[in-house]
Amino acid sequence: MCCVALPFSASADFAVDKPAGRPCTNLREDFGCGIHTSLRQRGFSGCTVYDCFGAGQRVSQATFGGRSWREAPDTAREMFDVFPVMRQLHELLWYLDEALTLPAAAPLHARVRRLLEKTEALARQDAAALLTVDVPSHRGQVGEVLLRASELVRAEAGPGRRKNRRGADLPGARLAGADLRGADLRGACLIAADLTGADLRLADLLGADLRDADLGGADLTGSIFVTQPQLQQARGDGQVKLPRSLTRPAHWSS
Template sequence: MLNHGTQANREHLHADCQNCFGLCCVALPFSKSADFSKDKEGGTPCSHLQCDFRCSIHENLRGKGYRGCTVYECFGAGQKVSQHTFRGKDWREHPEVAEAMFQTLPIMQQLQEMLWYLTEALTLKVTAAIHDELRRAIEKTEKHTLLEAESILSLDVATHRAEINLLLLETSHLVREETKRKYNMNKIAYPDRGADLIGANLAKRDLKGCNFRGAYLIAANMQSADLRGSDFIGADMRDTDLRGANLSECIFLTQDQLNAANGDIHTKLPSHLIPPMHWTQM
């Protein structure tokens, strides 16, 4: 049985921009594209970043050509680097920490993202057999996030991610098998992990329990599709049409994936996610 009801342990895994020194607006590079109106090098402040570390066009990022900013999710890495790792020293007042701070952000973001997935897995009743393993993985990952900056920069994140991924794969298997039993499905044969579904017409399809891990769903039409019990970890959902789709029991879907997609008031989401602001304009 699925249960997404436990929310308490996820509060620190959401961005808290008021306690961050605008790190994503400085540390990360971007290139002129459909997502950004101009180029910016990593370590260079965005021209719209104000002296109080707030964005001057935050309310109209999409209209100003910064759609990519509305998609990015740090999972709480920004405030953790700002307030814990560097103990409230901002890069403007303390330029000597700037480079290390900017290098730490993407590593912390990966660790926080792992915590998001692990915490979600722990909220599921169907994963009861591996709850102890999930708790140990959360504890280990959390300890990594509390290290000094020098230690964080020397972490073997790839190896740690591989260890975590084994638990996430097991979670996916348990959820999708439970979905088959719950809805009396003989098999789930579509699609394969990492599938190229760019522009695919999947409207109104019964896609319960599918494995969309790493799938390319760019501009895919999933209007009114039944996606309950499906795994969306790492799926590229830029401009995916989710209008009327049922994602209420899917797993490993993140807010940034939704922010990149299109939906409407009829799209059903897991309780821990919210409809993006631009959906209301469609």
């Protein structure tokens, strides 16, 4: 689904232009990627950092009952329109699931579960109903409870340790060895920032832009709302300490 519905332009992330709705030239007949093992080397690093959080599978297998855009081309347009809605809902499900794993956020778990059930109910709707979902409004509700969960988790860093860097513009910032324990880095622009050896324990990294940021030797133990795609966009090494739910990207140095 991602290899067809989404557009991309020739850049450092993609070797060619592709309009929305047109299959990528590397997409095989069996829906596999013909260059999956060499995407970065072939100029498609953008593919390695994208994750639909299972939305593509949900749209194909559930919303459209297992029919593909190839088998039912008359449904393709609607399928591609539904996909970005489902992707946002699945991203919210991922964040809500993580909130339920945070012991410090236990006082909010009942509310988190209600939002999880509501989000799942929205995702189970048919295509026509999905296209009417007010995603910004629902995202606002989820964002409110995730922010409260973040505050509870970051409070464990201790008083005076919770720096507010939310939405900060820090491209190329020299933050090597910085004490960012318990920091609020939501939506911060950290493109190409030097975070080598930084203490990011218990930091909130929801939506932080880590493209080409150097995390070598950094400690992300207990950091929250950081996703695998964010790590894929960054640089790192074998000394980076990661949350247990995430894996070390293959392109990082040893």
